[in-house]
Amino acid sequence: xxxxxxxxxxxxxxxxxxxxxxxxxxxxxxxxxxxxxxxxxxxxxxxxxxxxxxxxxxxxxxxxxxxxxxxxxxxxxxxxxxxxxxxxxxxxxxxxxxxxxxxxxxxxxxxxxxxxxxxxxxxxxxxxxxxxxxxxxxxxxxxxxxxxxxxxxxxxxxxxxxxxxxxxxxxxxxxxxxxxxxxxxxxxxxxxxxxxxxxxxxxxxxxxxxxxxxxxxxxxxxxxxxxxxxxxxxxxxxxxxxxxxxxxxxxxxxxxxxxxxxxxxxxxxxxxxxxxxxxxxxxxxxxxxxxxxxxxxxxxxxxxxxxxxxxxxxxxxxxxxxxxxxxxxxxxxxxxxxxxxxxxxxxxxxxxxxxxxxxxxxxxxxxxxxxxxxxxxxxxxxxxxxxxx
Numbered sequence: 001x002x003x004x005x006x007x008x009x010x011x012x013x014x015x016x017x018x019x020x021x022x023x024x025x026x027x028x029x030x031x032x033x034x035x036x037x038x039x040x041x042x043x044x045x046x047x048x049x050x051x052x053x054x055x056x057x058x059x060x061x062x063x064x065x066x067x068x069x070x071x072x073x074x075x076x077x078x079x080x081x082x083x084x085x086x087x088x089x090x091x092x093x094x095x096x097x098x099x100x101x102x103x104x105x106x107x108x109x110x111x112x113x114x115x116x117x118x119x120x121x122x123x124x125x126x127x128x129x130x131x132x133x134x135x136x137x138x139x140x141x142x143x144x145x146x147x148x149x150x151x152x153x154x155x156x157x158x159x160x161x162x163x164x165x166x167x168x169x170x171x172x173x174x175x176x177x178x179x180x181x182x183x184x185x186x187x188x189x190x191x192x193x194x195x196x197x198x199x200x201x202x203x204x205x206x207x208x209x210x211x212x213x214x215x216x217x218x219x220x221x222x223x224x225x226x227x228x229x230x231x232x233x234x235x236x237x238x239x240x241x242x243x244x245x246x247x248x249x250x251x252x253x254x255x256x257x258x259x260x261x262x263x264x265x266x267x268x269x270x271x272x273x274x275x276x277x278x279x280x281x282x283x284x285x286x287x288x289x290x291x292x293x294x295x296x297x298x299x300x301x302x303x304x305x306x307x308x309x310x311x312x313x314x315x316x317x318x319x320x321x322x323x324x325x326x327x328x329x330x331x332x333x334x335x336x337x338x339x340x341x342x343x344x345x346x347x348x349x350x351x352x353x354x355x356x357x358x359x360x361x362x363x364x365x366x367x368x369x370x371x372x373x374x375x376x377x378x379x380x381x382x383x384x385x386x387x388x389x
Contacts, residue, residue: 018074019374022304026070026352026367029297030063030360033278033353039261040281041274041355055274055355062357066364073368074375078316081372085133089162092130095123096165110169121358124173127162129362131177132323132369135159135184140316147190155185156198171210171217172346176330178202183326184319220344243341245269246277249284250340257287274355276347279339298332298351308374317373324366 037059042052073081095113104112104120114120138155145151159181167174186195211217249265252258263284266273273281283291302325309321328351335350337343349359 089134
């Protein structure tokens with residue numbers, strides 16, 4: 001779709017349409033995710049609910065809601081999004097505090113906030129969208145002064161509040177938020193050595209507070225370190241159980257896999273295989289070919305977002321697209337690295353593919369923001385060329 005042109009000297013500016021390639025890639029990833037969730041969860045679903053499609057149907061509903069949310073945000077005026085950014089930021093802070101006080105604990109982590117009965121959401125996923133909107137607006141508003149050290153400290157302070165609140169229970173998502181915030185400031189900040197120094201200092205402090213002071217996290221790090229030193233899997237029936245079973249699944253897939261629906265590891269070996277560890281099931285059922293296809297899809301997705309960021313003439317648009325690209329890239333790498341036992345085990349969904357309603361819906365809102373940037377980019381045509389058209 002094209003908006004009305006605006007004349008400039010010697011040219012007419014036309015509002016760009018939404019990036020259809022990005023839309024197609026996102027919809028394909030969601031469709032592929034639904035197929036893999038159905039395959040990975042049918043045994044677990046039947047055991048818990050007496051039918052094979054419980055998790056598939058729930059994800060299908062969330063997918064439809066996410067698509068509606070994506071297109072709603074795509075066509076929402078930027079002024080309204082900016083006005084909502086402050087309220088979204090405050091709401092996310094309140095939600096993060098509430099989840100620490102009254103949140104539902106699942107698998108040893110308090111990350112869920114129930115709304116009505118079994119319906120709930122993860123405030124950490126909401127925090128990604130809130131931080132994206134609020135910090136991008138603040139950076140854009142202060143763009144002329146952002147290279148002052150005091151302004152930088154103010155922006156980092158505003159970003160650190162949700163990051164710390166999330167990292168208390170979900171360190172990997174806290175890392176994702178930190179990466180998003182760093183990219184949003186990096187786009188406009190000239191003194192890069194300040195950012196590098198700050199990142200190193202913050203990383204060391206975070207490791208000491210959130211890893212060394214938490215026994216279960218430190219246990220995972222030490223177990224992983226033992227493997228790097230050639231001592232094998234330290235505890236295949238304990239802390240390394242998921243990593244061990246994931247490697248069995250990946251190794252048994254070979255070049256072309258065992259076939260869709262034929263995974264053996266999802267039957268009582270990999271707990272909740274449709275969640276964060278679904279990449280291992282993809283490798284087992286579709287083999288190396290399937291894994292490479294997933295890499296290519298995410299590579300194409302990140303490339304399209306990068307193109308939108310480069311083509312945007314608006315600073316805020318560049319900031320938003322760049323931050324979403326970093327988030328999806330980091331989240332994908334962490335998920336696959338965990339599945340392949342390349343880093344210590346942590347909970348991180350594979351974007352668009354892993355089971356999870358709140359993570360999918362909020363991610364689709366972010367894609368909607370990127371499409372909004374694409375829609376509000378301008379394409380210039382010369383007046384001579386425009387008259388011929």
